[in-house]
Amino acid sequence: MTSPYGTESAAAAAVPDGAPWRRLDRRMLAIRPLQALFRAAVPLAVLLLVQRDGAIQQVVGLVAALLVVLAGMAHWFTTRYRIGATQVELVTGLLRRRRLAVPLDRVRSVDVTASPLHRLLGVAVVKVGTGSQAAGEHDELTLDAVSAAEATQLRGELLHRGARAEPATDAPRDLAPTPAETPIARLDLRWLRFAPFTLSGLVTAGAIVGFVANFANEVRPDLGGLGAVRGAADQVAGLPLAGVAVVVAVGLVVVVSLLSVGGYLVGFWNFSLTRHAGGTLHVQRGLLTTRAVSLEERRLRGVEVSEPLLVRAVHGARTVAIATGLSGGAGGALLLPPAPLAEARRVAAAVLRDPEPLATPLHRHGPAARRRRYTRALGVVTVGVAALYGAHRWAGLPRWPWIVALLLLPVAALLAADRYRNLGHALTGGYLVGRSGSVTRDTFALRRDGIIGWRFDQSLFQRRAGLTTVTATTAGGSSAYTVPDLAEAAAIRLADEAVPGLLIPFLQR
């Protein structure tokens, strides 16, 4: 295949491992221009539809639209990739040629995403993750896009190099698990009951409110002029304030819950977690945009079970992978959406192939750590109350703010009690386990051989209380896993036992 731009000569001439160059899927010739037109829709519509300067303006609009379409199509003509014996290469760009090469042994994950438009045309975007922590977007190798069948095949080529026998044509459109995969978990619709407690709908509701407010601000519809609206407004004004507040609160809860459930379905429909015999874990999910993430098991450094307060109240949790090559931020590391805690623990154990880390009893951190939880929680509120009282006494602030702040004291005490109750750590044969937090309680199990450094932090108050916060750093997940407020000797013992030998030259009796 030769490019009409004749750009491939130089790059293609140097073929170290002889693999043929491949192109993106032809259907991108339609998708890219459509996406580009969609992004440029507003200025183009203004140019083409708003009559002001007549013909010249419309010609400019048409030319602009044509350029947008051509630029979109150019991506297909100028992009080539190949998978050689040692590396994946991608050459792209019309005016600024970029050449990306990723050594195959640095490939840690493959992320296959398909937006509704991509799915309609049977293609998918393939992102190759390399696990460079300094990675900006430019270091990620993205193939936008190849056919769904080829995406599946690429996943095999990139990750299961040892087990090349994988039949690629087996799963054409929906990336269904091949027989070589054993299921670990799949979506149970009863898990939807956890959705409202994630409050994910709050973000959507906020976005909708913001959009409507913005729209109303721009358009300024004369609502007062509409009889029905005015009637409703008069009726509301006639109701007692408490009644209106209750109705609004109930309405908000219902709307946020429905939005949360909808968001859960859109995000996690058809969710399944499987293990491939070639040594990879495979997560797929999504109702509209489908996402399939594959990661090498030997890049796995541990798992984290996360319980936000409300979800914890109904005994729910989600499970996240700690793996190099997954940034964790964009949800790529998710192993299980909000589900029953028992299920989250089972999945974590199955992923680690070790039930011990999440079943092991945790050591408490002792009375000094408990005192610190209380002094910190109550201290912050006390300072706030004092400041508000001072402002009331000397600066004319009303009385109620400091009285309301005073009511936060018992809340802070409850929070401190819960924070201490959740604090714990343990060491198993292969893992460092730690748990902390109250508003979100996180339990991590980090492979001891995945720990690549230690940090011991002490504030002035911690030094006085004889406490140390120990942090294990690792190449994956959120990079640092913290065991807060251990007695100094216990902290050193924990680090010394978790990674034998490292601390010995620096210890003294």
Place this chain on the structure above:
Amino acid sequence: MPGVGTIGQSGGVIDRVTLRPPRNLVSPRAVPYWRLRAAAGWLPVLVAGIVALVLVPERPAWAVALAALVVLVAVLHIVVMPQWRYRVHRWEVTPEAVYTQAGWVSQERRIAPTSRIQTVDTERGPLEQLFGLSKVTVTTASAAGPLWIHGLDHTVARQLADELTATTQATPGDAT
């Protein structure tokens, strides 16, 4: 909860084990360097204060008290912090590990095995060049794990970086 309360109760020999500080101090020239930097940081506050003094005629009691407090904190910071920091900031490199200690009010110790080191950088800002100092940054594959040694004598820093780079290159693997 089972498995409660192991800390500070066993009282055995191991409980008396402590992590000793790293062996090497940074350059004594780091003290005036930190002092100058702290003073430079307070300069905008000083300027803002003088401007307020000139422009605003009335001086309520609270404003005078606030100004006095700010001056006190600034003087303490400029006088005490550099000495304190100099006592805390320490480093040590063995064939197996890099060990640093830093901070003053809040203090931290960091340990990274040399086998996990990815890059070693030395860096000198304009102010550091004035004092012949360098900062050494040792990064690992963890985004949370760089080790910094501030205020090293420039020659020491260069030797250290060369030494660490040689050790790192001799170690196989991708350090994750």
